[in-house]
Amino acid sequence: MRFVSFVFKKEMTLALGIDPGTATTGYGLARLMPDGELVAVSFGIISTPKDATPSARLEMLYTNLRKIIKQHKPDTSAVEKLFFARNVTTGIAVGQARGVVLLALEKAGIEIFEYTPKEVKQAVAGYGSAEKKQVQEMVRALLQLDSIPKPDDAADALAIAITHLNTKRY
Numbered sequence: 001m002r003f004v005s006f007v008f009k010k011e012m013t014l015a016l017g018i019d020p021g022t023a024t025t026g027y028g029l030a031r032l033m034p035d036g037e038l039v040a041v042s043f044g045i046i047s048t049p050k051d052a053t054p055s056a057r058l059e060m061l062y063t064n065l066r067k068i069i070k071q072h073k074p075d076t077s078a079v080e081k082l083f084f085a086r087n088v089t090t091g092i093a094v095g096q097a098r099g100v101v102l103l104a105l106e107k108a109g110i111e112i113f114e115y116t117p118k119e120v121k122q123a124v125a126g127y128g129s130a131e132k133k134q135v136q137e138m139v140r141a142l143l144q145l146d147s148i149p150k151p152d153d154a155a156d157a158l159a160i161a162i163t164h165l166n167t168k169r170y
Helices: 053-073 088-107 115-123 132-142 152-168
Strands: 015-018 025-034 037-047 078-079 111-115
Touching: 015 053, 015 088, 015 152, 025 152, 037 053, 037 152, 053 088, 078 088, 078 132, 078 152, 111 115, 111 152, 115 132, 115 152, 132 152
Parallel strands: 015 078, 078 111
Antiparallel strands: 015 025, 025 037
């Protein structure tokens, strides 16, 4: 008599982190492996031309984000919260971009979580007032990358994804 055994691995979770902006939106996809290891899947930016109208820029953001979602099919998502802006005009533009990001994620049926920059710094670097370079170096180390992800918006998005995966521990 022969016995066949099956080993079922814990499902691996893919998180999409987003650092919203009208001119540049960073995105980062990180996977939490069954052994607890974090792996970078994809990262980059969605950029829009400065000479485009505000509504055209938001439409480009929406369309490109939907393509990323369709290609990678993330299980969950995390978006940076807008907690304050020095420049009201910039704050409004970032708020509009956040709205488009939230809409794209909602329409795709992806659960959305939000984290402040301080929460991201605390989760990734262990210190809520960490410098940007410290956070970027920790992203590199945690994802075992050869270099810090570029541009900065992509590194920030990966930090948001890492924060979410470590906070929720799927």
